[in-house]
Amino acid sequence: MERVSRIENFIPKNDARLLEKAEAAKPVLKERTVLPQQGNVPCSLGAGESATYDFGTHWVGYLTVKLGYSGSHPDAPAYFTVQFAERLSEFEENPAAYRGWISKGWIQTETLHADRLPCVVSLPRRYAFRYVRLTVLDVSRKYRVVPEGIECRAVSAADCAFVPALGSGDEMLDRIDAIAVKTLAECMQDVFEDGPKRDRRLWLGDFRLQALANYATFRNLALVRRCLYLFAGTRFPDDRIAACLFTDGEAVADDTWFSDYALMYPVALAEYCQRSGDKEALSDLYEIAQKQIDLTLSMTGADGIVNEEFVEATFIDWCAGLDKAACAQGVLLYALPYGIQLAKMCGDETRAARYREALERGRTAAKARFFDGRHCVSNGQISPASAIWMTLGGVLTEAEAREALLGVLSRPTAYPMVSPYLHHYLLEALLKANDPKAAKEHLLAYWGSMAACGADTFFEVWNPLDPDASPYGGKIVNSFCHAWSCTPSYFLRNRLL
């Protein structure tokens, strides 16, 4: 995920005590060796020729290729590329033609020389892929390159074999669940990564969704604990929690703050402590979590509405032109009950009372400002996002919420939902509006259409009406295994069935 908010003159301040606890919870990755489906059938490749290998499903790991030759002893280096694709269609795109705004460095292509053959080439970088294509760029006239073996050392903190199948009796639901479980597993590495192809980082918004799906599947509490400590240990000098962390090497906060993501920290902490009973984490992280809410309250006017600065710092979704005022308000109202829950766990009655009051005032103000009796309206704009967050903020009654949600979903909108992240919150909202049938239908329509397109894992971006959409100016840099798409398992295992 690439977004624009950026803190000026950002000076990170790491909290060694918290980061030590994060380090102690670092997982030992499970490794397995995976071979391509068709086996290692040797072929021989001359200049310009390729071999494509299908590893059966999505893997995250390290590739080793054994290369031999046919003909005379090699008298020039073999010059070749190894390309990786999560979906076969990526090979149809020309990497050189990518002109989008994020780095071409994300395109999973390596250009290599083998000075001596036979040789074993172990690529040091980690890749996310199902398909591998080996292309000989050039070779001498006297020999050809023979790929004698190719294998992947796949890594993950999770093992899908330990998660029982959903067994819903519905083949498509079972399939959606299995894809979601695989998506989550692939993103569970040293931390909960957003996407193993790109950005390979710990994003707070994605993390909260991963943690939810993880509770319903792998139940890896240590990895959640680790990430909570990482976020807290890298908070800004004013205690704000960064939207994302770099964790390859020493943990470092990105100089990016999303106000709605920061509010997901107390949400995630409350959910974690409820499930784990981890009193140490609660004690260590409580104040930091509540600071995210306090900061938001300090950015709320006397009218009970979050101010413009807060609204502008939200992510919410990628939808261009979306008015986010109602959403931002909804996210605060969504987070406050988790803050109250945390306060109760810590016996902090003063804060609980303060938050209860803020919640009451905020809801009343939101209803007056953003609801016209039928629609959620944010500065004159009606969008699914506004209806979702007004619902999740508890601003509407069940009946109002249902009408607002189904109303906005049933008609064309200039402000459609773009990211699976928002699609997740739509399902939450539909359940809160007590419409599990609509939630299940949407799950089948949205995630089911990815499954129908042959997805091995769920994508970062998906619009069934525009399957080639990319927020980056080229699908070749899209991530096709992305954490924020993994929550069908959460819904199917905990709430829908």
Added chain:
Amino acid sequence: MERVSRIENFIPKNDARLLEKAEAAKPVLKERTVLPQQGNVPCSLGAGESATYDFGTHWVGYLTVKLGYSGSHPDAPAYFTVQFAERLSEFEENPAAYRGWISKGWIQTETLHADRLPCVVSLPRRYAFRYVRLTVLDVSRKYRVVPEGIECRAVSAADCAFVPALGSGDEMLDRIDAIAVKTLAECMQDVFEDGPKRDRRLWLGDFRLQALANYATFRNLALVRRCLYLFAGTRFPDDRIAACLFTDGEAVADDTWFSDYALMYPVALAEYCQRSGDKEALSDLYEIAQKQIDLTLSMTGADGIVNEEFVEATFIDWCAGLDKAACAQGVLLYALPYGIQLAKMCGDETRAARYREALERGRTAAKARFFDGRHCVSNGQISPASAIWMTLGGVLTEAEAREALLGVLSRPTAYPMVSPYLHHYLLEALLKANDPKAAKEHLLAYWGSMAACGADTFFEVWNPLDPDASPYGGKIVNSFCHAWSCTPSYFLRNRLL
């Protein structure tokens, strides 16, 4: 050097006893750390931007680059190339546009990703270069790449510091000598390589010239011994010695035989034994060396002239359309005295007598066949190459040789000398014709024109009238530090001054 002769159904047969002795003589390479001339001035590079470093002169070695960044913490891999050039003009050529017939794999370019910054990138392959260019192909919007340090771990079996300057009093001669010494040093690695950029192999014809220059400069007898044992230890089942060996890994003979190169084996052995007094090598290698001559004699007709099969297997030079009959004959007659010398060293009078007789008969036949009283004529064709090899074969008197050589050099010819290899033998021939003045003039004209063009080392290919010539369809794959150009030091130190 890439040539075409190729043995069908070639089965290499290594001689372990000889190869063990070659291994024992393997040099420990001298290493030194070299920094670019302008120092490591940090700059910062965005997408599409480059920094070029000048290491002052030619080096063979391994590059390490330390990369940092400016701006935000890197949020995407840095994607960059490192290009190496022996001459700055190589950077003007577009590697993607090379369409010649040898492998693009020889172009010294690496394409890399840095997933984490700062980082130290140590490139595992060896390069031959004076210039290095670092180009950032892409980077994110949030940071720039800062090259914080770049250095080369240069390697060679030789150290120029131990060779005293020529001190001829003539600045240009001193400069030519210094360039030749450097050329030789750069090609002295685990073996005498033809060129450290390309092919990085042990070629027999080049080796004999390197050994000559080495006796006049570094006097590294062990490396000559090693190469003599390598050639003998990888001879073909019928005892022929290959034109070149692959020595990166287990020594392997290329499936290429050049009849004129094979005859340089007894030449090189005799020269080595004379200088070293190495009786063990003489004893081990004598029969193998003489087999090269015996084989040639078996390919000689009753008329005393080498047959067509032998002629077709010669290299001589790259000149298209050159008639090589006179040259091939000349090479045999050039080698025979060395065979006689070897036989004398071993007390093998029978063989010495046989070779003396063959020499006499071959010279007489050659004069009758290839000399018209003024010109050397090979099947109707007059060329410098024919005059050179007739002279070196001792077919002509000094006066005849001088007239033939100067005659053919003074007029335009359709069959010019192309490779520095042949230019070496022209100097030898002019000295044999007792015209050191003409030899010195040619040395100044030919090698001096490379020096005047700013050569740090002497080139694989050089035509002063066509500086961009390439036998490979593109100068970007030419080698600009090539062993067979290094003999000015031999002439300047031993024979001309």
